[in-house]
Amino acid sequence: MKIKDQAVHLSQKAKEKIIEYIEQNHIQADEKLPSELELQKMLGVSRYTVREALTLLEQERIIYKIQGKGTYVTKRFIQIESGLEKLESTTEIISSFGYEPGTVWLDVSLEEPTPDMIKKLKLSQTDKVITFTRIRKANDDIAAFCIDTVPAQLLNNHVPQMDNVQSMFKFLEDSFNIEIQYAVTEIIPSLPTQEMLKELCIDKNKSVLLLHQIHFDKEGRPLIYSRDYFNSEIFRFKINRLK
């Protein structure tokens, strides 16, 4: 039996070799890396592969290039931690903050869509939607109040049993082979609503971060319209903004 060829791409291996090289040779901030020609000899791969590896390192802000001069190591050899520009589920966000995610299910129901939902999910007049209402917990604290709406058609017009479900993304992927690819998110600073004051026991003088999100699949179909109220006591969101 043959072991699968190239389980890991050469460019990925080359990238790791280059990181190794930087560490072993103690290349400091703003010091020059070997040229692409030298790297292809050192690593025994083509220039294309070297450039792919360097592109990966550049995206991670580990190196930068100057045309005509060379490739250099950035000031901070630090992994930039990912921010809101990276699409993650609320479950993943809570985990990445170092908390244990939990869910309190409040409601799952088949509904008529509002005009807003019809527009955002590109529904026809006869379509129904299913709305999921949850409180998300971080350890024992309330992290967020989440309302997700999906076209009922996607779930075969059947209200699912959600007791053990944590991540909506994972549920849709596992049960319906629906894969979310990207989202357009609107940031709305707001004060807690009446409902939240009751349900979330949030101080009415604390402001809350409301994210209105439309999630799309690879093909560009809108699949989930969600409104997430995050407790800004617990979450401080970051965004990495690139030119």
Next chain:
Amino acid sequence: MKIKDQAVHLSQKAKEKIIEYIEQNHIQADEKLPSELELQKMLGVSRYTVREALTLLEQERIIYKIQGKGTYVTKRFIQIESGLEKLESTTEIISSFGYEPGTVWLDVSLEEPTPDMIKKLKLSQTDKVITFTRIRKANDDIAAFCIDTVPAQLLNNHVPQMDNVQSMFKFLEDSFNIEIQYAVTEIIPSLPTQEMLKELCIDKNKSVLLLHQIHFDKEGRPLIYSRDYFNSEIFRFKINRLK
């Protein structure tokens, strides 16, 4: 005199040709594009160039690819409007919302850095900073209250005259050849501070979107630490989140 070769890259031209092809042949959502082999024959370029063009189109969410099957047009043939993940100056943001940007200069002064600034701008103990305080306007409305702090050393320890300056980015670039490349931004929903209530005449029950940003150059040097309070009556920020 010879006209400059390849002022526009072939891959860019190829991309435009493909868009033209999609439009002229009325290729609808989820319909298939010619294969890469066919495209290279049609466009008279190599496969590498075709793939570069397709990569550009994929990033703009105009097409999507499925390995083994082909390349398809996305549901909405619509330019995704850029959001906060794209680094723009406040001046550019105001313009892109369709307003005329304006600036009211409140203060420019040389100061001792706070411990927070020392940490965020990686200063040494003896370094000074220059802080710029402005009100930014969108037509005649108050758009934001902006406090920008830069290491004094960057400006040759000299407090500049800023009367006619709009964009800080452009000022640093033109006057000191300093180019901002990316920023790490923290989103902080907050209530207006005392100072803002006075200066901005903002209703104290309205919440405000506070962005704490650290701006870096290509090399990874922190250059500007800014605190921008945006009037959330006027601005609704979007983020495009990608997996």
Next chain:
DNA sequence: CAGTGGTCTAGACCACAAG
């Protein structure tokens, strides 16, 4: 001028989807 990164070509083989 030589050396560097940026763009492009031609051709190869691999992995995946569908008949």
Next chain:
DNA sequence: TTGTGGTCTAGACCACTGC
């Protein structure tokens, strides 16, 4: 098996930097 996109090679010329 065929056709597709994904990865990789070898080699070319261009654009920019600095001597």
